[in-house]
Amino acid sequence: MPIDPWSSEEVDYTKLSSFGIEDFDAKGLPNPAPLFKRGIVFGQRDFWRIKEVIKQKKKKKFAVLTGLMPSGKMHFGHKMVIDQVLYFQSLGGEVFLAVADLEAYATRNVPLEKSGKVAISEYIKNYLALGLDPKTEFYPQSRRKEVLDLAFAMGRSVTLSEANAIYGFGNSTSLSHIYTPLIQVGDILHVQLEEHGGPRPTLVPVGIDQDPHIRLTRDLAARNRMFNIQDDAIFVRGSEEEIDPRMDRLIGALNLKKREYKENRKYRALYLKKKVTNLEKRVADLESELGGYGFYPPSSTYHRHMHGLTGGKMSSSKPDSAIFLTDSPKEARKKVMRCKTGGAVSVEEQRKDGGNPDVCCVYELLLYHMVKSDEELADIYNSCRSGERLCGHCKKDCADRLEIFLRELEDKRRGISDKDIMVNP
Numbered sequence: 001m002p003i004d005p006w007s008s009e010e011v012d013y014t015k016l017s018s019f020g021i022e023d024f025d026a027k028g029l030p031n032p033a034p035l036f037k038r039g040i041v042f043g044q045r046d047f048w049r050i051k052e053v054i055k056q057k058k059k060k061k062f063a064v065l066t067g068l069m070p071s072g073k074m075h076f077g078h079k080m081v082i083d084q085v086l087y088f089q090s091l092g093g094e095v096f097l098a099v100a101d102l103e104a105y106a107t108r109n110v111p112l113e114k115s116g117k118v119a120i121s122e123y124i125k126n127y128l129a130l131g132l133d134p135k136t137e138f139y140p141q142s143r144r145k146e147v148l149d150l151a152f153a154m155g156r157s158v159t160l161s162e163a164n165a166i167y168g169f170g171n172s173t174s175l176s177h178i179y180t181p182l183i184q185v186g187d188i189l190h191v192q193l194e195e196h197g198g199p200r201p202t203l204v205p206v207g208i209d210q211d212p213h214i215r216l217t218r219d220l221a222a223r224n225r226m227f228n229i230q231d232d233a234i235f236v237r238g239s240e241e242e243i244d245p246r247m248d249r250l251i252g253a254l255n256l257k258k259r260e261y262k263e264n265r266k267y268r269a270l271y272l273k274k275k276v277t278n279l280e281k282r283v284a285d286l287e288s289e290l291g292g293y294g295f296y297p298p299s300s301t302y303h304r305h306m307h308g309l310t311g312g313k314m315s316s317s318k319p320d321s322a323i324f325l326t327d328s329p330k331e332a333r334k335k336v337m338r339c340k341t342g343g344a345v346s347v348e349e350q351r352k353d354g355g356n357p358d359v360c361c362v363y364e365l366l367l368y369h370m371v372k373s374d375e376e377l378a379d380i381y382n383s384c385r386s387g388e389r390l391c392g393h394c395k396k397d398c399a400d401r402l403e404i405f406l407r408e409l410e411d412k413r414r415g416i417s418d419k420d421i422m423v424n425p
């Protein structure tokens, strides 16, 4: 079964490597945020590219783009992506946030005007309160022409049957809905257009349900290149007449001497016999010069979804399943007190056999959001397992932490007026 990005079902994490998603490894990242070390961010595509730029410590050398669905209210399950964005912004990534108003319109019936308001009051305000730089670029899909133009242009390289193989659209899916993945492709790739920073590594942090869009984007980026690099070979793309001049320019741009390469024009291939420094960048720059896109394949990181407090997936449409960032501490406490734990049926039994934090919503809240220190978290885990820690106390502890967090956030939100929020076309 393919992953359905619009479904409310949970994704089966055990089958992902067959789609080409690789394990996430925080090694080499400076002061990784807790979610990178705790298996919350668990998968990636081409993240090495981002690690490499981070190592070089050059500002604005990579872009970070993700999107928000402006329907419903922001809950803790939406926070992980922002925790990631905050971290990469602190390392010099240039952040772009797409308000997916066209997607919400096509797939959830949310009128555009309402999307704009919800995006600001529910999401962007919370993002800023969580610490996102106020200069971060927010834009609505419906109003950024470059995104829409790119969506249209990229759509030429994908057929309906390919789209169906990825998404399994049915005969009753509207054409607007079918078009939304292309808009997301436009979102992701437009940050590599000259006017938005040019070709460069781009990171897209998302929930795992978004991977079909990432795959499509990576395919379309490659299909729209003039040059594709594969190990020691560079393949030249284009019509019959374009191949020779492009090949000549490529050899010139890489300063290759006769003995340093072999070419096979019939296969449109150039084989490198020596390592060329900065190969990817030089080829992308040449492509820009020749009027092409020069897109780097976007990298991605994937986080796990939180479970709903009442079982199932956490969702804004089930208010008891989620703690919202605008919940009062009292409401949040009530939800924690009622939520599903990994405790035993009786105190006696729990003292004897211990609890199971791995299936517990309280523990999940602590792990994902409330406990910064790894040692403290390990203590909680172990004392739950041993039966020392009991659920009543544990819930209260979690609610106390939430209370502090929510109060601070509310204070910060109060300091931000809707008018201070910049949303650019």
Ligand code: TRP
Residues within 6 Å of the ligand: 065, 066, 067, 068, 069, 098, 099, 100, 103, 183, 184, 187, 188, 204, 205, 206, 210
């Ligand atoms: N489809 C995403 C969601 O449902 C929102 C989104 C739109 C997005 N454009 C994007 C996510 C670009 C990542 C990158 O949440």
Ligand code: SF4
Residues within 6 Å of the ligand: 341, 342, 343, 355, 356, 357, 360, 361, 362, 363, 384, 385, 389, 390, 391, 392, 394, 395
């Ligand atoms: Fe969950 Fe805490 Fe109970 Fe353990 S003690 S099962 S972590 S609520």
